[in-house]
Amino acid sequence: MAIIDLSKIKRVSLKSRPSKVETGAFAKKLKKPVRFNDFFDGLPDILAGKSIKNLVASIIKARENDKPVILSFGAHVIKCGLSPLLIDLARRGIVTAFASNGASAVHDFELAACGNTSEDVARGLQDGSFGMTRETGDFLNRAAKKAHELNHGLGMTIGREIQALKLPHGSLSVYANAYALGIPFTVHVAIGTDIIYQHPGCDGAAWGAASYRDFLTFAGTVAELGNGGVLINFGSAVILPEVFLKALTVCRNLGHKAFNFTTANFDMIKQYRPHENIVSRPTMKNGQGFDFIGQHEIMLPLLYAALINR
Numbered sequence: 001m002a003i004i005d006l007s008k009i010k011r012v013s014l015k016s017r018p019s020k021v022e023t024g025a026f027a028k029k030l031k032k033p034v035r036f037n038d039f040f041d042g043l044p045d046i047l048a049g050k051s052i053k054n055l056v057a058s059i060i061k062a063r064e065n066d067k068p069v070i071l072s073f074g075a076h077v078i079k080c081g082l083s084p085l086l087i088d089l090a091r092r093g094i095v096t097a098f099a100s101n102g103a104s105a106v107h108d109f110e111l112a113a114c115g116n117t118s119e120d121v122a123r124g125l126q127d128g129s130f131g132m133t134r135e136t137g138d139f140l141n142r143a144a145k146k147a148h149e150l151n152h153g154l155g156m157t158i159g160r161e162i163q164a165l166k167l168p169h170g171s172l173s174v175y176a177n178a179y180a181l182g183i184p185f186t187v188h189v190a191i192g193t194d195i196i197y198q199h200p201g202c203d204g205a206a207w208g209a210a211s212y213r214d215f216l217t218f219a220g221t222v223a224e225l226g227n228g229g230v231l232i233n234f235g236s237a238v239i240l241p242e243v244f245l246k247a248l249t250v251c252r253n254l255g256h257k258a259f260n261f262t263t264a265n266f267d268m269i270k271q272y273r274p275h276e277n278i279v280s281r282p283t284m285k286n287g288q289g290f291d292f293i294g295q296h297e298i299m300l301p302l303l304y305a306a307l308i309n310r
Contacts, residue, residue, distance in 0.1 A: 021046060040306050051290045056306045058262040058288070059094065059230050067229040067261075068096045070221055072244065074235035075103035078174065079118050080297040083111065085304045087177045094307055097221045098155070098178055101239045102189035102211075105158050105175065106196065109139055112162050112173040130195070137199030141206075144196075148206035153214045155185035184221055186214035188243045219247040223256040230262045233278045235296055237267065241277035248282055264290040266299050 027049070028042035040056075043049040062069050071086070089095040110117035113135060121130055140158070147157035159179030162170055170176055178185035189211045191197060191204055222244065225231060233240055251258040263283055265274040270293055279289035292299060 025050070036305050037309050040309070048292060052292065052303070052306070054288070055230075055232075055262065055264050055290050056303070056310060058228075059307060060310050062228050062230045062262070063094060063096075065228050067227070068221055068224050069094060069229070070097045070099065070225070070231045071095045072099040072231065072233045072236055072240040073104070074101060074237070074240070075107050076235050077296050077300065078104050078107040078111070080295075080300075082296065082300050083108070083172050083174050085300060086174045087172075089304060089307065090174075090178060090181055090183055092308065095183075097183055097218075098174065098185040099218050099240060099243070100155075100185070100187060101236060102187060102194040102196065102207075105140055105154075105187060106136055106194060108173050108175050109158070109162060110136055112167040112170045112176065113139075113165075115169045133195070137196055138201060140196045141199055141201040141203065144206045144210055145203050147210035147213075148203070151213070152210070153184075153217050154187040154189070154207070154210035155214055157210065158187070159185055184217055186218040186221075187211055188215060188218070188239055190239055215243065215247065218243065219250050222247045223251040223254075223258055225261040226257040227260050228262075230264070231278070231282075232264045232266070233274060234266045234300060235268070236274070237271050238273055241265075241273045245277040245281065260286045262288050262290075264292065266292045266294070266296065266303075268295060269293065 025045035027044040028038075030038055030042060040053075043053065045053065059069055071089070073086075077086070086095070086098070090098070107117045110133075123130075139161070143158045143161045144154060146152075146161070147154050150157070155175060156179055159173070159175035159177075162173045162176040163179055167173070175185055187210075189207055191207065196202060197204070197207075222231070231244065233244070248258055261283070263278050265278040267274055270291060275291060279291050283289040
């Protein structure tokens with residue numbers, strides 16, 4: 001067997017070879033006292049550092065051009081104590097629509113009513129008490145029935161009812177604040193996935209009809225994303241990525257120019273559906289999509305601070 005001869009290898013100069021990393025993109029040192037803008041601007045313009053800067057710039061540009069910024073999120077975002085930041089982003093006009101799953105309504109109501117949420121699932125599962133909280137089941141099932149009776153959306157109705165009750169911690173309700181601000185908050189449920197369906201007052205038809213109305217509302221907000229809008233998904237691994245994909249194809253089928261926008265997915269691990277349905281497929285051949293990995297209780301405050309400082 002012949003041994004390969006490397007003496008005739010063709011080589012190139014380091015000075016002329018194209019390179020993806022250069023020192024001008026490196027992180028910048030900080031001086032005390034550290035200001036947030038200096039910290040953020042000092043992030044390396046490489047990989048995720050560059051991506052987060054581009055995302056912030058896209059959000060700011062979207063709002064300057066009166067394009068929507070939709071924030072979809074899983075219930076864990078509320079459980080992590082991030083409601084005040086979601087509310088402030090809406091009040092500042094940075095976020096123009098919310099979308100979430102059924103579990104977020106559970107935690108939002110419990111926090112508004114009592115200032116606490118998130119039970120010990122393993123302990124409650126032993127004796128069948130998990131998810132059987134009376135006040136939560138009664139309130140949300142009444143709200144679903146009312147939404148169905150009035151032909152209203154689920155998110156809007158939950159927000160209105162929380163506001164009407166003047167709950168002790170109602171100022172921390174994302175639902176109630178969205179309702180007060182007049183911005184869409186749509187709820188996309190999967191029957192059987194949340195504790196509210198375990199209660200005797202549950203009306204599956206009401207939940208389905210009200211959530212379906214919210215799907216149509218959500219599709220209406222997605223229709224406006226084209227040419228500069230932004231959709232961000234925080235921590236929903238299955239439901240919201242799937243809902244977004246279906247809403248997007250409905251919009252395009254109906255002739256809405258829902259192309260050339262920005263998407264971003266934030267989660268604690270990289271998963272198939274959020275990457276494909278949020279980041280990759282919707283922006284194929286146009287637009288841009290970003291993936292960020294990290295804890296919600298760190299990543300959302302980071303994004304929030306970058307946005308309000310701009």
